Amino acid sequence: MKKTINLMTAAALLLAAGVSADAADKRYPIAYVQKVEITDPSHRNIAWENKDFLNCDDVVLTEEDVRYALRHMRRVSWKGYDPEQVVDATGCEGEALVTFKNGRVLAMGIEPTGRIGTAEYDRKADIVTGSTSFYECSSCRTRKMALLKDALNRADERRLKRLVAEGQLSASEAERRLNWARVQRDKP
Known part of the structure; x- marks a missing residue:
């Protein structure tokens, strides 16, 4: 019984340490x-x-x-x-x-x-x-x-437009990447 209580106490202390990481x-x-x-x-x-x-x-x-x-x-x-x-x-x-x-x-x-x-x-x-x-x-x-989700989306759009203008990326690939980034950002 005492051993179980000590293990539970140790687990609670570790949990508290984890919670206070931030x-x-x-x-x-x-x-x-x-x-x-x-x-x-x-x-x-x-x-x-x-x-x-x-x-x-x-x-x-x-x-x-x-x-x-x-x-x-x-x-x-x-x-x-x-x-x-x-x-x-x-x-x-x-x-x-x-x-x-x-x-x-x-x-x-x-x-x-x-x-x-x-x-x-x-x-x-x-x-x-x-x-x-x-x-x-x-x-x-x-x-x-x-x-700042909208601001990050605008930054992605600027970056991808620049890559398209420089010929490093096609317009369709840029659009696909932009949509993917927005979906990832909207995930909970």
């Missing part, structure tokens, strides 16, 4: 957020913008996006965040300042792909040493990309 950073509890200020709802880094994937003009960061990210982001290393090493970097991001009740301010840059860069400031607007962090939020990506 859990919030405990340093920034959503309950202590005093104010969220969107400083730049849509910003592009021209060097990194990939319009074949997503046009930055189609992406707008909202307060709801920031609060959602705070609830679901998990910390990653620079290597996991580095735009030169990651395939889905868009070059698009929105920027926000989150003020907590203790006076700390978290500056956030959030990409629609769920990649997040942060820096923390104290009450005097001095950066907190060692506070620069990088996060991944897969549920943020899923949520934002679902909202």
